[in-house]
Every structure is written in structure tokens, then in C-alpha cells.
Amino acid sequence: MSAISPLENFWGEVTSTIDWCEENYTVSPYLAEFWNTITNLGFVFFSLFGTYNVLRNRSSKSFILAYLGVAFVGFGSWCFHMTLQYEMQLLDELPMIYVASIVMWLTFLADPKSENTIKVPLALTVYSAAVTWSYLIINNPVFHQVSYAILVIGVVIRAIKLFNTVPKSYTYEVPRMQCLLWMSALGFIVAFVLWNIDNQFCNNLRSWRSTVPFLIGAISELHGWWHIGTGLGVYYFIVFCEWIQPTLAANNRKSFRLYWAGPLCYLRVADQMNKKD
Secondary structure, three states, X not given: OOOOOHHHOOOOOOOXXXXXXXXXXXXXXXXXXXXXXXXXXXXXHHHHHHHHHHHHHOOOOHHHHHHXXXXXXXXXXXXXXXXXXXXXXXXXXXXXXXXXXXXXXXXXXXXXXXXXXXXXXXXXXXXXXXXXXXXXXXXXXXXXXXXXXXXXXXXXXXXHHHHOOOOOOOOOHHHHHHHHHXXXXXXXXXXXXXXXXXXXXXXXXXXXXXXXXXXXXXXXXHHHHHHHHHHHHHHHHHHHHHHHHHHXXXXXXXXXXXXXXXXXXXXXXXXXXXXXX
16 A cells, blocks of 8 residues: 655654554554554553442552553553644653553552552652653653663562462462463563564565455554554553552452453452452
């Protein structure tokens, strides 16, 4: 499919510091990168589904904040890939820092040994503000990626620490929580691998796409798969946090059961308590 003439491009010249492997303006003058744009709908869907389950389970409203953050990441990423404008790039990248900070905060809320003070959210707010200010000056995507990776590594360490505090007598919860952590990690790892393949082998991918029908070529739009993989990864992790928070609480009177609907899981309050003393 031939690209649309630059004169027809609604958003004008590309001003972002990154232009991904997907060919620009092949479908519509209003969508610079078609597949990289519409795959962000996954973030919105995961967020809506997660928010519905949090409300139904009457879980902490902090999880709704996390899901709203994920939806905002999807919105920002949609705007970026739709326009390839620098301002929209910031709307895509900076919310990733903010949402990762919220997820980090969730791991502290779930920890009964953690003091429920303003210190953690304040520290995360300062970190996010410092990254934002520095990134606007440095204007280097690698700086953003490293800043984001620091938060992700911190979240992983906190998650492992939390999981190891769940008593082994919780024979229903332990293996399923572990599964959620592995599924979350797998989503991010696979997405990261595909993201790098998309960057390193772009010419090969574009060459192959030119020989196959448009819909088949969409399979090789690996940055779009990055969106789906990371969206699922963060969704699984928020579900894990929603489950482990009441499990570790000293006054816990809520027991969950885990169900699956295709690739998505959700929690429901059990009719009877199955937690062992």
C-alpha cells in the first residue's frame, strides 16, 4: 500500500525524536501509524475491564487510580502514534513514568509492614517530577527508557518481596498469585523482545510487508504487539496487587477466587472463607 502524499498528511511534518518502523500514513491522512495507533485501544479496554472488577469486588479505590493511569498511557500513546508530533510524544512517554510510580505505590499499600505515610507517594512524586524536568532538557529517549526501567525493576523487587510473605498454607492463593506474576513478567519480556526486533530489523520487516497483503503484514507491526504485551503485563500485575493486599491484611475478611475469560483474568469474592489459619 503506497504512502499518502505529504501534502495530504493532516498532522504535517514529523517532529518527534522517534519515528517507528511502521510506514507512515499508509491508511489515512489522520493516522501517521495506523497499527501503532489502534493497538492502544488494548490499554483502554484492559483499564475499563479492570475498573469494573474493582468496583464489583469493592476493592480499594487505589486500583481504579492505577487503571485510569493505564488508560491515560493508552490515550497518550494513541495521540503520539496518530500524529508523530513531539508534544504528543511527551504525552506518551511521561505518563509511563507516572503510572509506574502509581504501581510502585500499590506495592507499598499492599505491604502490612509498610507505614501508611506520605513518604512513599511524596518520594515517587519527586522522582516523577525530576524525570519530567530532566527529560524536557535532555530530550533523549534513552534517558526516559532508563528512568522507566528503574521503576520497573523496583516494582519487580517489591512484588517478589510481597509474594514471599504470603503464608504457604494459602494453598489456593500462592500458586495462582505466582502465575499472575509470571504472566505479568512474560507480557513485559515478550513485548520488550518484539520492541527490539522492530528496532533492529526494521528494513527486513518492511521488505516482507511489501510482499504480502496489508492485513497479513500487520502481524509484523511489532511495536503494536509491544502495546498489547505491556498492557496485559501491567493488567496482570494490578490484579495481583488487588489480590495480595487483602490477603496480607491483618483484618482480612475477604477471600478471592481467580477466573479467566480468554487471556484476561479477574477476581471474585468467594462465598465462603477458605483462608487457613
